[in-house]
Amino acid sequence: MTAVLDNGVLDTENEAQEPAGVPFTALELPKPLLEVLTEAGVTTAFPIQAATIPDALAGRDVLGRGRTGSGKTLAFGLPTLARLEGLRARPHKPLALVLVPTRELAMQVEDSLRPYARAMRLRIRSVFGGAPMRKQIDALRYGVELLVATPGRLSDLIERGECELGDVDIAILDEADQMCDMGFLPHVCELMEQVAEGGQRLLFSATLDGAVDEIVTKFMSEPVLHEVDPHAGVVSTMSHHLLLVTPQHKARVAAQIAGRHTGEQLADARSIFFVRTQMAADRVTEQLRERGLPAAALHGGMTQVARTKTLEDFKEGRTPVLIATDVAARGIHVDGVDLVVHIDPPRDSKDYLHRAGRTARAGQAGIVASLILPKQTRQAERLMRDAGVEAESLDVAPIGAGGRWEKGGDALAGLTGAQEVPEAGDVPVFTLPVRERESRGRQGRGGYGDRRERSGGYGERRGGYGDRNRESGGGYGDRPRRDDRGNYAKRDRDERGGAARQGGRGGYEGRGGSGASGGHGGGYGDRPRRDERGGGYNRDRFAQRSN
Known part of the structure; x- marks a missing residue:
């Protein structure tokens, strides 16, 4: 033992x-x-x-x-x-x-x-x-x-x-x-x-x-x-396939495989597509999203918050298609991953087995498919031998290509459940819905939707933006206008800031210069100065001091 x-x-x-x-x-x-x-x-x-x-x-x-x-x-x-x-x-x-x-x-x-x-x-x-x-x-x-x-x-x-x-x-x-x-x-x-x-x-x-x-x-x-399973890591519930595809069809084939999740039969399934570089992960994700397909990228160039959120969306099915680099080859255990696709071939047999291990976990069934161009055939066959797995080779093509490609499209659909997908620009770009947070009001202040302080909520705070008419002043909807001298006209103020504020700096009228503010004020264009007692403004103060 x-x-x-x-x-x-x-x-x-x-x-x-x-x-x-x-x-x-x-x-x-x-x-x-x-x-x-x-x-x-x-x-x-x-x-x-x-x-x-x-x-x-x-x-x-x-x-x-x-x-x-x-x-x-x-x-x-x-x-x-x-x-x-x-x-x-x-x-x-x-x-x-x-x-x-x-x-x-x-x-x-x-x-x-x-x-x-x-x-x-x-x-x-x-x-x-x-x-x-x-x-x-x-x-x-x-x-x-x-x-x-x-x-x-x-x-x-x-x-x-x-x-x-x-x-x-x-x-x-x-x-x-x-x-x-x-x-x-x-x-x-x-x-x-x-x-x-x-x-x-x-x-x-x-x-x-x-x-x-x-x-x-x-x-x-x-x-x-x-x-x-010491030598090959072979799993009886995992099948391996080499999908032989021409260069002009590769991107469309990958998109149609990702389109398997648009139907109701595979609503709970998950697919992981592996690429070699971070740029490739972002590029493939963008191409799939432009076709309206629910895809997300995962690579080492993302922040930890973004990576955690991406994995959460993937696990919960909001984005059932994950485009990942080898950073995700180990450490991801998600129930329901029944398909792993190598868009880019792995570097060696060890990486192949680690990528493939994202499916057929704990006795579940899974498919591992590699998109192989004609020039990569020998390399792929050697990779399979080194990994100790027997892979079935299939000539595939996009569904609906017709002509001599029709059998290839049928083989693709039969193995992966691929479906025809719209071309880029024919449908809205896929985006995750914004998760709205519930508005929670605070006692004495109110929530954002109905925030009421002592001065009122946003809709009527301090008299409201549309009709700001507190005792202390008019709102934006009743805002005083400048006169022809560029000064503000008289605001209807109470005793706290009226036109003739007693013993103080004067109201807005005093600033505007259109009337007297306890005998002391001028407008901004002719700003008054404080007198020597500090009780009011006196524009003649400096003149007197110079004398």
Whole structure:
């Protein structure tokens, strides 16, 4: 059932079939965790979970290799929470650490494990770049038992003195191979050197190769290896297809595949289209929206707020078509994704499997289709061999192209559910509806729709813009006009600002110069000066002073 590393080298020759169909009740998990699993309708462990949880509960170092979507989060999360039961972290000093490569994956791990952590009365928090650091610092100051982090942001928090890893007894690396591919190996090694010596190390990934060996050799002690679908990551419910298309038809074919969501049959389905660059993601999204199709882009050039909102709209079905770069190849788990389309081919077989893993998760069915130009045929076939998958090749064309393309259009519709879509400009550009916020009035002041202060709401505030007639003055609709000298005519003022304000500066009449203001005022064109007592204005004051 297990294979142990010898001198840091993976020993996979004597692997046995990992257990499948094991109920969680047989894995000696704490009762609170079992109750949450039961409430969620999860009673049977996936193979990777059934294989790794017993060794992880026993405190052994574990290497878990399984295809994406195989249930690795619960495989390391449940035993970690079980071992933390009854413990309390000090401020700034977490007790367990999960390192992940992307912010999306950090948020997903936190969301997945939060119900179980709450049941165990443990605190879990994720820290990642692109989000305000203040809230993350406040959480660390309060205390966090299980910290989920990206290497870059965690290093920043440590440099600021807001986090220390000396109390971390359980360190977990999730998707370690991608962290190495993204250049995080120095960060990972630096962080792993700061955790408590002699603690437990868990490493989970879809592949265990390359720089991952360096981490295994340096930081893990006699790890137990468990592999599920070790070589190809093949999923029986996932089908792979190479859609051979001509260059002039590629954009239209992609649009018609996205048009599958315009019908009612696939109202709850989701599709992810992968491209290589951020510019391509924005360009394809714009092209689809110009045809009235509900699409949104997701890439690393977006702010975290925009990325979070895009994922939320995608999950809730407001935009069932997502155009993504490889930043979304890992870390996205959305129910109902039944189609993954490679508009641009991935760089290698590893990226292909990670992209494909967004569908057919947890036993669901899914289709992976790659749009292949004639010059890319050999490259695509080699990619499929390296990924260990058997892909069906189909000649496709846009629906309605007619002639010799008719069979290609039928094949496209039969496989993906594609539909004919309008040309750009024939329909309004797709835009998400504005989410209106409910107007909430405050006591004593009123809401925006009916805001009434002591002086009235906007509609009649201070007499209203249209008829501003408080005792203190007229409104804009009854505003005094300038006379032929450019001064304001007399305003009807009360005793607070009347035409003959007693012992004061004078009313508007005094400013206007058209009448006397207690004997002291002039208009703006002939502005009066204060007298030596400061009680009024006297335009002759400076003249007298000069004499």
